[in-house]
Amino acid sequence: MKNFYITTAIDYVNGSPHLGHAYEKVLTDVIARYRRMMGDNVFFLTGVDEHGQKVQQSAKAKGVPPQQFCDEVSQEFRAMCAKLDISNTDFIRTTEERHKKVVRQLLQQLFDKGEIYKAEYKGFYSTRQEQFLQDKDRNPDGSWPEIFGEVTEITESNYFFKLQQYQSWLIEHLKKNENFVFPRYRQKQVLEFLAEPLNDLCISRPRERLEWGITLPFDENFVTYVWFDALVNYYTAVIDKPEFWPADFHVIGKDILVPPHAVYWPIMLKACGIEPPRSLLAHGWWSINGAKMSKSTGNFVEPMAFADQYGVDALRYFMIREMSVGQDSDFSQTQFLARYNAELANNLGNLVNRTLNMTNRFAGGVIPAAETQDEVELELQRLWDKTRDEVLGLYDGFQFHIALERTFAFVTATNAYIEKRAPWKLGKSTDAKDQALLKTTLATIAEALRLATALLPAVMPSTAQKINGVLGYEPGAVWKDELTWSTRLTGKKVAETAILFPRPEKPAAEKK
Ligand code: ME8
Secondary structure, three states: OOEEEEEEEEEEOOOOOOHHHHHHHHHHHHHHHHHHHOOOEEEEEEEEEOOOHHHHHHHHHHOOOHHHHHHHHHHHHHHHHHHOOOOOOEEEEOOOHHHHHHHHHHHHHHHHOOOEEEEEEEEEEEOOOOEEEOHHHOOOOOOOOHHHOOEEEEEEEEEEEOOHHHHHHHHHHHHHOOOOEEOHHHHHHHHHHHOOOOOOEEOEEEOOOOOOOOEEOOEEEEEEOHHHHHHOHHHHOOOOOHHHOOOOEEEEEHHHHHHHHHHHHHHHHHHOOOOOOOEEEEEOOEEEOOEEOOOOOOOOOOHHHHHHHHOHHHHHHHHHHHOOOOOOEEEOHHHHHHHHHHHHHHHHHHHHHHHHHHHHHHHOOEOOOOOOOOHHHHHHHHHHHHHHHHHHHHHHOOOHHHHHHHHHHHHHHHHHHHHHHOHHHHOOOOOHHHHHHHHHHHHHHHHHHHHHHHOOOOOOHHHHHHHHHHOOOOOOOOHHHHHOOOOOOOOOEOOOOOOOOOOOOOOOOOOO
Protein backbone atom coordinates (compact mmCIF):
# COMPACT_ATOMS: atom_id res chain seq x y z
CA MET A 1 0.00 0.00 0.00
CA LYS A 2 1.39 3.38 -0.98
CA ASN A 3 1.37 6.12 1.64
CA PHE A 4 -0.10 9.37 0.38
CA TYR A 5 0.02 12.59 2.39
CA ILE A 6 -2.08 15.55 1.28
CA THR A 7 -2.85 18.85 3.00
CA THR A 8 -4.92 22.00 2.53
CA ALA A 9 -3.67 25.43 3.53
CA ILE A 10 -4.58 26.22 7.13
CA ASP A 11 -7.12 29.03 7.22
CA TYR A 12 -6.80 32.25 9.15
CA VAL A 13 -9.40 32.39 11.87
CA ASN A 14 -9.79 36.17 11.68
CA GLY A 15 -13.12 35.64 9.93
CA SER A 16 -15.67 32.93 9.24
CA PRO A 17 -15.11 30.31 6.55
CA HIS A 18 -16.06 31.36 3.03
CA LEU A 19 -16.45 29.81 -0.39
CA GLY A 20 -12.69 29.86 -1.14
CA HIS A 21 -12.04 27.84 2.02
CA ALA A 22 -14.88 25.45 1.20
CA TYR A 23 -13.58 24.91 -2.33
CA GLU A 24 -10.05 24.14 -1.21
CA LYS A 25 -11.31 21.56 1.28
CA VAL A 26 -13.55 19.90 -1.29
CA LEU A 27 -10.87 19.86 -3.99
CA THR A 28 -8.41 18.26 -1.58
CA ASP A 29 -11.07 15.83 -0.42
CA VAL A 30 -11.72 14.74 -4.01
CA ILE A 31 -8.04 13.92 -4.44
CA ALA A 32 -7.86 12.17 -1.05
CA ARG A 33 -10.95 10.08 -1.76
CA TYR A 34 -9.70 9.21 -5.23
CA ARG A 35 -6.33 8.09 -3.86
CA ARG A 36 -8.10 5.92 -1.29
CA MET A 37 -10.25 4.41 -4.02
CA MET A 38 -7.02 3.61 -5.88
CA GLY A 39 -5.82 1.75 -2.79
CA ASP A 40 -3.44 4.26 -1.20
CA ASN A 41 -3.03 4.71 2.53
CA VAL A 42 -4.04 8.39 2.75
CA PHE A 43 -3.27 10.91 5.46
CA PHE A 44 -5.31 14.06 4.84
CA LEU A 45 -4.59 17.12 6.95
CA THR A 46 -6.50 20.36 7.24
CA GLY A 47 -6.71 22.95 10.00
CA VAL A 48 -6.45 26.56 11.06
CA ASP A 49 -3.79 29.25 11.32
CA GLU A 50 -4.38 30.98 14.64
CA HIS A 51 -1.45 33.27 15.36
CA GLY A 52 -0.46 36.65 14.02
CA GLN A 53 -1.56 40.22 13.93
CA LYS A 54 -4.79 39.74 12.00
CA VAL A 55 -6.12 37.28 14.56
CA GLN A 56 -4.92 39.43 17.47
CA GLN A 57 -6.73 42.44 15.97
CA SER A 58 -9.96 40.53 15.28
CA ALA A 59 -10.01 39.20 18.84
CA LYS A 60 -9.44 42.69 20.20
CA ALA A 61 -12.22 44.10 18.04
CA LYS A 62 -14.57 41.50 19.52
CA GLY A 63 -13.30 42.19 23.00
CA VAL A 64 -12.34 38.59 23.80
CA PRO A 65 -8.94 37.06 24.64
CA PRO A 66 -7.24 35.71 21.49
CA GLN A 67 -7.29 32.08 22.64
CA GLN A 68 -11.02 32.22 23.30
CA PHE A 69 -11.55 33.92 19.96
CA CYS A 70 -9.56 31.15 18.21
CA ASP A 71 -11.44 28.44 20.08
CA GLU A 72 -14.73 29.85 18.81
CA VAL A 73 -13.82 30.52 15.20
CA SER A 74 -11.83 27.32 14.70
CA GLN A 75 -14.99 25.49 15.70
CA GLU A 76 -16.73 27.04 12.68
CA PHE A 77 -14.01 25.72 10.38
CA ARG A 78 -14.22 22.28 11.91
CA ALA A 79 -18.01 22.31 11.50
CA MET A 80 -17.67 23.35 7.87
CA CYS A 81 -15.44 20.33 7.19
CA ALA A 82 -17.92 17.98 8.82
CA LYS A 83 -20.79 19.52 6.93
CA LEU A 84 -19.03 19.34 3.56
CA ASP A 85 -18.28 15.65 4.10
CA ILE A 86 -14.54 16.28 4.16
CA SER A 87 -12.71 13.03 4.93
CA ASN A 88 -9.74 14.58 6.72
CA THR A 89 -7.64 12.36 8.97
CA ASP A 90 -6.51 15.18 11.24
CA PHE A 91 -7.38 18.81 11.99
CA ILE A 92 -4.52 20.92 13.27
CA ARG A 93 -4.58 24.22 15.15
CA THR A 94 -1.36 26.19 15.39
CA THR A 95 -2.09 27.07 19.03
CA GLU A 96 -1.87 23.38 19.98
CA GLU A 97 1.08 22.40 22.12
CA ARG A 98 2.13 19.64 19.69
CA HIS A 99 2.66 22.32 17.06
CA LYS A 100 4.37 24.96 19.19
CA LYS A 101 6.84 22.31 20.32
CA VAL A 102 7.90 21.48 16.76
CA VAL A 103 8.17 25.14 15.74
CA ARG A 104 10.43 25.83 18.73
CA GLN A 105 12.54 22.76 17.97
CA LEU A 106 13.12 23.77 14.37
CA LEU A 107 13.89 27.39 15.31
CA GLN A 108 16.38 26.29 17.94
CA GLN A 109 18.00 23.90 15.51
CA LEU A 110 18.42 26.66 12.90
CA PHE A 111 19.66 29.11 15.53
CA ASP A 112 22.25 26.62 16.81
CA LYS A 113 23.45 25.99 13.27
CA GLY A 114 23.96 29.72 12.72
CA GLU A 115 21.18 29.96 10.14
CA ILE A 116 19.40 32.68 12.12
CA TYR A 117 20.98 36.04 13.03
CA LYS A 118 19.82 39.26 14.65
CA ALA A 119 19.92 42.56 12.77
CA GLU A 120 18.36 45.96 12.71
CA TYR A 121 15.79 46.57 10.06
CA LYS A 122 14.66 49.94 8.80
CA GLY A 123 12.01 50.03 6.12
CA PHE A 124 8.39 49.66 5.15
CA TYR A 125 5.96 47.20 6.69
CA SER A 126 2.48 46.04 5.67
CA THR A 127 0.32 45.11 8.64
CA ARG A 128 -2.31 43.49 6.49
CA GLN A 129 0.18 41.11 4.87
CA GLU A 130 2.42 40.99 7.95
CA GLN A 131 5.34 41.46 5.65
CA PHE A 132 8.33 43.77 5.16
CA LEU A 133 8.27 45.49 1.80
CA GLN A 134 10.90 46.39 -0.73
CA ASP A 135 11.02 49.00 -3.45
CA LYS A 136 10.28 46.34 -6.06
CA ASP A 137 6.89 45.77 -4.36
CA ARG A 138 5.78 49.32 -5.25
CA ASN A 139 3.45 50.26 -8.09
CA PRO A 140 5.17 51.88 -11.09
CA ASP A 141 4.03 55.29 -9.76
CA GLY A 142 5.77 54.64 -6.43
CA SER A 143 2.61 54.00 -4.37
CA TRP A 144 2.00 50.71 -2.56
CA PRO A 145 -0.42 48.16 -4.09
CA GLU A 146 -3.78 47.96 -2.37
CA ILE A 147 -3.21 44.38 -1.15
CA PHE A 148 -0.69 45.69 1.38
CA GLY A 149 -3.27 47.87 3.16
CA GLU A 150 -1.70 50.49 5.41
CA VAL A 151 2.09 50.67 4.96
CA THR A 152 4.24 52.22 7.69
CA GLU A 153 7.96 52.92 7.98
CA ILE A 154 9.56 51.23 10.95
CA THR A 155 12.97 50.64 12.50
CA GLU A 156 13.42 47.60 14.70
CA SER A 157 15.71 44.75 15.64
CA ASN A 158 14.65 41.32 14.46
CA TYR A 159 15.85 37.82 13.74
CA PHE A 160 16.54 36.82 10.17
CA PHE A 161 16.75 33.42 8.55
CA LYS A 162 19.47 33.03 5.90
CA LEU A 163 17.23 32.38 2.96
CA GLN A 164 19.49 33.76 0.30
CA GLN A 165 22.21 31.15 0.66
CA TYR A 166 19.74 28.47 -0.49
CA GLN A 167 18.58 30.30 -3.58
CA SER A 168 20.74 28.40 -6.06
CA TRP A 169 19.85 25.09 -4.40
CA LEU A 170 16.14 25.86 -4.84
CA ILE A 171 16.56 26.84 -8.48
CA GLU A 172 18.35 23.55 -9.13
CA HIS A 173 15.70 21.65 -7.21
CA LEU A 174 12.94 23.17 -9.33
CA LYS A 175 14.79 22.41 -12.52
CA LYS A 176 15.24 18.79 -11.47
CA ASN A 177 11.63 18.46 -10.36
CA GLU A 178 9.60 19.85 -13.21
CA ASN A 179 6.36 18.77 -11.59
CA PHE A 180 7.01 20.44 -8.28
CA VAL A 181 4.21 22.91 -8.94
CA PHE A 182 0.89 22.11 -10.61
CA PRO A 183 -0.23 23.66 -12.93
CA ARG A 184 3.15 23.72 -14.63
CA TYR A 185 2.92 27.31 -15.78
CA ARG A 186 2.99 28.35 -12.16
CA GLN A 187 6.37 26.68 -11.73
CA LYS A 188 7.65 29.27 -14.20
CA GLN A 189 6.37 32.03 -11.91
CA VAL A 190 8.43 30.59 -9.10
CA LEU A 191 11.56 30.58 -11.26
CA GLU A 192 10.86 34.14 -12.35
CA PHE A 193 10.64 35.16 -8.71
CA LEU A 194 13.95 33.42 -8.08
CA ALA A 195 15.62 35.28 -10.93
CA GLU A 196 16.01 38.24 -8.51
CA PRO A 197 18.25 37.89 -5.46
CA LEU A 198 16.33 36.74 -2.37
CA ASN A 199 16.37 38.70 0.85
CA ASP A 200 16.88 36.88 4.11
CA LEU A 201 13.56 36.25 5.83
CA CYS A 202 12.59 38.15 8.94
CA ILE A 203 11.20 35.40 11.19
CA SER A 204 10.42 37.36 14.35
CA ARG A 205 8.19 40.14 15.57
CA PRO A 206 9.02 42.15 18.69
CA ARG A 207 6.67 41.34 21.50
CA GLU A 208 5.72 44.99 22.03
CA ARG A 209 4.22 45.02 18.54
CA LEU A 210 2.75 41.50 18.47
CA GLU A 211 2.02 39.28 21.40
CA TRP A 212 -0.07 36.59 19.79
CA GLY A 213 2.52 34.14 18.53
CA ILE A 214 5.01 31.45 19.49
CA THR A 215 7.81 32.85 21.66
CA LEU A 216 11.25 32.39 20.09
CA PRO A 217 13.04 29.67 22.06
CA PHE A 218 16.24 31.74 22.13
CA ASP A 219 14.78 35.21 22.88
CA GLU A 220 11.59 35.68 24.80
CA ASN A 221 11.24 39.29 23.69
CA PHE A 222 10.13 38.09 20.29
CA VAL A 223 7.41 35.92 18.79
CA THR A 224 7.66 33.87 15.60
CA TYR A 225 6.58 35.38 12.27
CA VAL A 226 3.20 33.85 11.47
CA TRP A 227 4.25 32.28 8.15
CA PHE A 228 7.25 30.52 9.67
CA ASP A 229 4.90 29.16 12.33
CA ALA A 230 2.07 28.23 9.93
CA LEU A 231 4.08 26.34 7.31
CA VAL A 232 5.50 24.01 9.94
CA ASN A 233 1.97 22.64 10.59
CA TYR A 234 2.35 20.21 7.69
CA TYR A 235 5.37 18.67 9.35
CA THR A 236 3.98 18.77 12.90
CA ALA A 237 0.99 16.62 12.03
CA VAL A 238 3.08 13.66 10.90
CA ILE A 239 6.07 14.03 13.19
CA ASP A 240 5.28 10.65 14.76
CA LYS A 241 4.33 9.14 11.37
CA PRO A 242 7.54 9.54 9.34
CA GLU A 243 6.21 7.19 6.67
CA PHE A 244 4.06 10.09 5.43
CA TRP A 245 6.91 12.54 4.93
CA PRO A 246 7.66 14.10 2.46
CA ALA A 247 4.11 15.29 1.80
CA ASP A 248 2.80 14.33 -1.63
CA PHE A 249 0.70 17.48 -2.13
CA HIS A 250 0.12 20.77 -0.43
CA VAL A 251 -3.10 22.12 -1.96
CA ILE A 252 -3.12 25.92 -1.73
CA GLY A 253 -4.52 29.00 -3.45
CA LYS A 254 -2.41 30.75 -6.08
CA ASP A 255 -1.94 33.78 -3.78
CA ILE A 256 0.17 31.85 -1.29
CA LEU A 257 2.36 29.93 -3.73
CA VAL A 258 5.13 32.53 -4.14
CA PRO A 259 6.95 33.10 -1.92
CA PRO A 260 5.62 31.20 1.14
CA HIS A 261 5.04 27.67 -0.16
CA ALA A 262 7.34 27.53 -3.15
CA VAL A 263 10.29 29.47 -1.65
CA TYR A 264 10.26 29.77 2.15
CA TRP A 265 8.96 26.29 2.91
CA PRO A 266 11.35 24.16 0.83
CA ILE A 267 14.26 26.27 2.05
CA MET A 268 13.21 26.06 5.71
CA LEU A 269 13.08 22.29 5.40
CA LYS A 270 16.35 22.04 3.51
CA ALA A 271 18.09 24.10 6.20
CA CYS A 272 16.73 21.72 8.84
CA GLY A 273 17.89 18.68 6.87
CA ILE A 274 14.33 17.60 6.08
CA GLU A 275 13.13 16.61 2.62
CA PRO A 276 10.96 19.18 0.82
CA PRO A 277 7.36 18.26 -0.14
CA ARG A 278 6.95 16.43 -3.44
CA SER A 279 4.49 18.86 -5.02
CA LEU A 280 2.33 21.91 -4.60
CA LEU A 281 -1.05 22.24 -6.25
CA ALA A 282 -2.11 25.86 -6.65
CA HIS A 283 -5.78 26.47 -7.41
CA GLY A 284 -7.38 29.63 -8.71
CA TRP A 285 -9.69 32.10 -7.08
CA TRP A 286 -13.44 32.34 -6.91
CA SER A 287 -15.24 35.57 -7.54
CA ILE A 288 -18.91 35.89 -6.75
CA ASN A 289 -21.31 37.16 -9.35
CA GLY A 290 -18.32 38.74 -11.06
CA ALA A 291 -16.98 40.55 -7.98
CA LYS A 292 -13.72 39.78 -6.21
CA MET A 293 -14.39 37.99 -2.97
CA SER A 294 -12.68 38.94 0.23
CA LYS A 295 -13.38 38.98 3.92
CA SER A 296 -12.57 42.64 4.18
CA THR A 297 -15.09 43.71 1.53
CA GLY A 298 -17.66 41.36 3.04
CA ASN A 299 -18.68 40.04 -0.34
CA PHE A 300 -18.79 36.30 0.05
CA VAL A 301 -21.31 33.53 -0.29
CA GLU A 302 -22.03 31.55 2.82
CA PRO A 303 -21.15 28.14 1.40
CA MET A 304 -23.39 26.56 4.00
CA ALA A 305 -26.48 28.33 2.70
CA PHE A 306 -26.04 26.55 -0.62
CA ALA A 307 -25.27 23.24 1.04
CA ASP A 308 -28.40 23.59 3.22
CA GLN A 309 -30.66 24.41 0.36
CA TYR A 310 -29.42 22.16 -2.45
CA GLY A 311 -27.51 19.49 -0.59
CA VAL A 312 -23.82 19.19 0.15
CA ASP A 313 -23.14 17.05 -2.91
CA ALA A 314 -24.74 19.62 -5.22
CA LEU A 315 -22.36 22.26 -3.87
CA ARG A 316 -19.38 19.90 -4.15
CA TYR A 317 -20.41 18.98 -7.68
CA PHE A 318 -20.82 22.58 -8.77
CA MET A 319 -17.47 23.74 -7.45
CA ILE A 320 -15.56 20.84 -8.98
CA ARG A 321 -17.48 20.92 -12.29
CA GLU A 322 -17.23 24.68 -12.70
CA MET A 323 -13.59 25.33 -11.88
CA SER A 324 -10.68 24.08 -13.94
CA VAL A 325 -7.99 23.47 -11.30
CA GLY A 326 -5.55 26.37 -11.41
CA GLN A 327 -7.85 28.81 -13.21
CA ASP A 328 -10.20 31.36 -11.66
CA SER A 329 -13.99 30.94 -11.73
CA ASP A 330 -17.09 32.87 -10.95
CA PHE A 331 -19.74 31.58 -8.61
CA SER A 332 -23.05 32.84 -9.85
CA GLN A 333 -26.35 31.65 -8.56
CA THR A 334 -27.69 31.50 -12.12
CA GLN A 335 -24.91 29.17 -13.21
CA PHE A 336 -25.30 27.08 -10.07
CA LEU A 337 -29.01 26.61 -10.71
CA ALA A 338 -28.47 25.93 -14.40
CA ARG A 339 -26.11 23.06 -13.61
CA TYR A 340 -28.23 21.85 -10.72
CA ASN A 341 -31.32 21.58 -12.88
CA ALA A 342 -29.83 20.37 -16.16
CA GLU A 343 -27.06 18.07 -14.97
CA LEU A 344 -28.06 16.84 -11.54
CA ALA A 345 -31.87 16.87 -11.49
CA ASN A 346 -32.76 16.36 -15.16
CA ASN A 347 -29.90 14.17 -16.28
CA LEU A 348 -28.65 12.03 -13.38
CA GLY A 349 -31.77 12.34 -11.20
CA ASN A 350 -33.94 11.45 -14.15
CA LEU A 351 -31.90 8.36 -15.00
CA VAL A 352 -32.22 7.12 -11.44
CA ASN A 353 -35.98 7.69 -11.42
CA ARG A 354 -36.53 6.05 -14.77
CA THR A 355 -34.47 3.03 -13.76
CA LEU A 356 -36.47 2.54 -10.59
CA ASN A 357 -39.85 3.25 -12.19
CA MET A 358 -39.41 0.90 -15.09
CA THR A 359 -37.87 -1.90 -13.06
CA ASN A 360 -40.84 -1.68 -10.70
CA ARG A 361 -43.38 -1.40 -13.47
CA PHE A 362 -42.11 -4.11 -15.80
CA ALA A 363 -40.06 -6.49 -13.66
CA GLY A 364 -41.62 -6.48 -10.21
CA GLY A 365 -38.75 -4.36 -8.87
CA VAL A 366 -36.09 -7.00 -9.56
CA ILE A 367 -33.33 -6.22 -12.08
CA PRO A 368 -33.50 -8.92 -14.79
CA ALA A 369 -30.61 -10.51 -16.68
CA ALA A 370 -30.02 -9.29 -20.24
CA GLU A 371 -31.35 -11.77 -22.79
CA THR A 372 -30.11 -10.25 -26.02
CA GLN A 373 -27.29 -8.03 -27.11
CA ASP A 374 -27.51 -5.87 -30.19
CA GLU A 375 -25.35 -3.15 -31.61
CA VAL A 376 -27.26 -0.57 -29.55
CA GLU A 377 -26.17 -2.21 -26.29
CA LEU A 378 -22.63 -2.83 -27.53
CA GLU A 379 -22.34 0.81 -28.48
CA LEU A 380 -23.20 1.89 -24.94
CA GLN A 381 -20.72 -0.62 -23.52
CA ARG A 382 -17.97 0.68 -25.78
CA LEU A 383 -18.77 4.22 -24.71
CA TRP A 384 -18.45 3.08 -21.10
CA ASP A 385 -14.96 1.62 -21.69
CA LYS A 386 -13.86 4.84 -23.33
CA THR A 387 -15.42 7.01 -20.63
CA ARG A 388 -13.81 5.04 -17.80
CA ASP A 389 -10.33 5.11 -19.35
CA GLU A 390 -10.58 8.81 -20.02
CA VAL A 391 -11.96 9.66 -16.61
CA LEU A 392 -9.20 7.76 -14.77
CA GLY A 393 -6.58 9.66 -16.76
CA LEU A 394 -8.35 12.95 -16.08
CA TYR A 395 -8.46 12.23 -12.34
CA ASP A 396 -4.74 11.50 -12.37
CA GLY A 397 -4.12 14.82 -14.10
CA PHE A 398 -6.42 16.86 -11.79
CA GLN A 399 -8.78 17.62 -14.67
CA PHE A 400 -11.80 16.97 -12.51
CA HIS A 401 -14.13 19.33 -14.36
CA ILE A 402 -13.60 17.38 -17.59
CA ALA A 403 -13.83 14.05 -15.75
CA LEU A 404 -17.31 15.09 -14.56
CA GLU A 405 -18.26 16.34 -17.99
CA ARG A 406 -17.35 12.92 -19.51
CA THR A 407 -19.12 11.02 -16.74
CA PHE A 408 -22.29 13.02 -17.28
CA ALA A 409 -21.99 12.59 -21.06
CA PHE A 410 -22.24 8.86 -20.36
CA VAL A 411 -25.37 9.49 -18.27
CA THR A 412 -26.80 11.50 -21.19
CA ALA A 413 -26.01 8.61 -23.55
CA THR A 414 -27.78 6.20 -21.22
CA ASN A 415 -30.87 8.41 -21.17
CA ALA A 416 -30.72 8.49 -24.99
CA TYR A 417 -30.45 4.69 -25.01
CA ILE A 418 -33.72 4.53 -23.04
CA GLU A 419 -35.43 6.75 -25.62
CA LYS A 420 -34.15 4.52 -28.38
CA ARG A 421 -35.34 1.27 -26.78
CA ALA A 422 -38.61 2.83 -25.53
CA PRO A 423 -39.25 0.20 -22.84
CA TRP A 424 -42.72 1.67 -22.24
CA LYS A 425 -43.65 0.38 -25.73
CA LEU A 426 -41.90 -2.97 -25.27
CA GLY A 427 -43.80 -3.41 -22.02
CA LYS A 428 -47.11 -3.30 -23.83
CA SER A 429 -46.14 -6.04 -26.27
CA THR A 430 -46.69 -9.73 -25.56
CA ASP A 431 -44.26 -10.75 -28.27
CA ALA A 432 -41.47 -12.94 -26.83
CA LYS A 433 -38.78 -11.00 -28.71
CA ASP A 434 -40.03 -7.72 -27.26
CA GLN A 435 -40.17 -9.23 -23.80
CA ALA A 436 -36.55 -10.38 -24.14
CA LEU A 437 -35.51 -6.96 -25.38
CA LEU A 438 -37.32 -5.34 -22.46
CA LYS A 439 -35.28 -7.40 -20.01
CA THR A 440 -32.07 -6.50 -21.84
CA THR A 441 -33.06 -2.84 -21.71
CA LEU A 442 -33.76 -2.85 -17.98
CA ALA A 443 -30.52 -4.72 -17.26
CA THR A 444 -28.54 -2.34 -19.48
CA ILE A 445 -29.94 0.83 -17.92
CA ALA A 446 -29.33 -0.37 -14.38
CA GLU A 447 -25.78 -1.48 -15.16
CA ALA A 448 -24.98 1.80 -16.93
CA LEU A 449 -26.28 3.70 -13.90
CA ARG A 450 -24.22 1.56 -11.55
CA LEU A 451 -21.09 2.26 -13.59
CA ALA A 452 -21.67 6.01 -13.85
CA THR A 453 -22.22 6.01 -10.09
CA ALA A 454 -18.91 4.18 -9.58
CA LEU A 455 -17.15 7.26 -10.98
CA LEU A 456 -18.86 9.65 -8.58
CA PRO A 457 -17.90 8.88 -4.96
CA ALA A 458 -14.82 11.14 -4.91
CA VAL A 459 -16.95 14.18 -5.77
CA MET A 460 -20.41 13.16 -4.53
CA PRO A 461 -19.89 10.54 -1.83
CA SER A 462 -23.38 10.47 -0.37
CA THR A 463 -25.15 10.63 -3.74
CA ALA A 464 -23.13 7.63 -4.94
CA GLN A 465 -24.03 5.78 -1.77
CA LYS A 466 -27.72 6.63 -2.16
CA ILE A 467 -27.83 5.46 -5.77
CA ASN A 468 -26.14 2.17 -4.91
CA GLY A 469 -28.64 1.85 -2.07
CA VAL A 470 -31.70 2.25 -4.28
CA LEU A 471 -30.21 -0.24 -6.75
CA GLY A 472 -29.93 -2.73 -3.89
CA TYR A 473 -26.19 -2.79 -4.50
CA GLU A 474 -23.17 -2.83 -2.21
CA PRO A 475 -19.90 -2.13 -4.09
CA GLY A 476 -16.95 -4.45 -3.49
CA ALA A 477 -13.78 -3.46 -1.68
CA VAL A 478 -11.56 -3.09 -4.76
CA TRP A 479 -12.81 -0.02 -6.57
CA LYS A 480 -11.10 -0.67 -9.91
CA ASP A 481 -12.86 -4.04 -10.14
CA GLU A 482 -16.18 -2.20 -10.03
CA LEU A 483 -15.47 -0.42 -13.29
CA THR A 484 -16.18 -3.19 -15.79
CA TRP A 485 -19.49 -3.89 -17.49
CA SER A 486 -20.97 -6.85 -15.63
CA THR A 487 -24.04 -8.74 -14.49
CA ARG A 488 -23.54 -7.73 -10.84
CA LEU A 489 -27.02 -6.25 -10.57
CA THR A 490 -28.97 -9.26 -11.83
CA GLY A 491 -31.59 -10.20 -9.25
CA LYS A 492 -31.14 -7.08 -7.12
CA LYS A 493 -34.32 -5.60 -5.68
CA VAL A 494 -34.58 -1.87 -6.34
CA ALA A 495 -36.27 0.77 -4.19
CA GLU A 496 -39.68 2.25 -5.11
CA THR A 497 -38.42 5.82 -5.54
CA ALA A 498 -35.48 8.07 -4.79
CA ILE A 499 -35.29 11.78 -4.26
CA LEU A 500 -31.76 12.87 -4.97
CA PHE A 501 -32.03 16.42 -6.20
CA PRO A 502 -35.25 18.06 -5.09
CA ARG A 503 -36.47 21.14 -6.89
CA PRO A 504 -35.41 24.26 -5.04
CA GLU A 505 -38.26 26.36 -3.75
CA LYS A 506 -36.57 29.69 -3.34
CA PRO A 507 -33.08 30.96 -4.21
CA ALA A 508 -30.30 30.43 -1.66
CA ALA A 509 -29.47 33.28 0.63
CA GLU A 510 -26.57 35.19 -0.83
CA LYS A 511 -24.70 37.80 1.15
CA LYS A 512 -23.63 40.86 -0.71
O1 ME8 B 1 -3.62 32.29 3.42
N1 ME8 B 1 -11.03 31.56 -3.90
O2 ME8 B 1 -5.20 31.72 5.01
P1 ME8 B 1 -6.53 32.27 4.31
C1 ME8 B 1 -10.30 30.43 -3.75
N2 ME8 B 1 -3.36 31.15 6.75
N3 ME8 B 1 -9.49 30.22 -2.70
C2 ME8 B 1 -9.39 31.17 -1.77
C3 ME8 B 1 -10.13 32.37 -1.85
C4 ME8 B 1 -10.98 32.55 -2.99
N4 ME8 B 1 -11.70 33.63 -3.19
N5 ME8 B 1 -9.83 33.11 -0.76
C5 ME8 B 1 -8.93 32.40 -0.04
C6 ME8 B 1 -3.93 31.86 4.52
N6 ME8 B 1 -8.67 31.24 -0.64
C7 ME8 B 1 -2.86 31.29 5.44
C8 ME8 B 1 -2.36 29.98 4.87
S1 ME8 B 1 -0.84 27.78 4.97
C9 ME8 B 1 0.50 27.27 5.85
C10 ME8 B 1 -1.26 29.32 5.68
C11 ME8 B 1 -7.72 30.21 -0.20
O3 ME8 B 1 -7.61 31.96 5.29
C12 ME8 B 1 -6.31 30.75 -0.10
O4 ME8 B 1 -5.72 30.81 -1.36
O5 ME8 B 1 -6.36 33.65 3.85
C13 ME8 B 1 -5.65 29.77 0.83
O6 ME8 B 1 -5.14 28.67 0.12
C14 ME8 B 1 -6.81 29.33 1.74
O7 ME8 B 1 -8.03 29.77 1.10
C15 ME8 B 1 -6.73 29.95 3.12
O8 ME8 B 1 -6.68 31.35 3.02
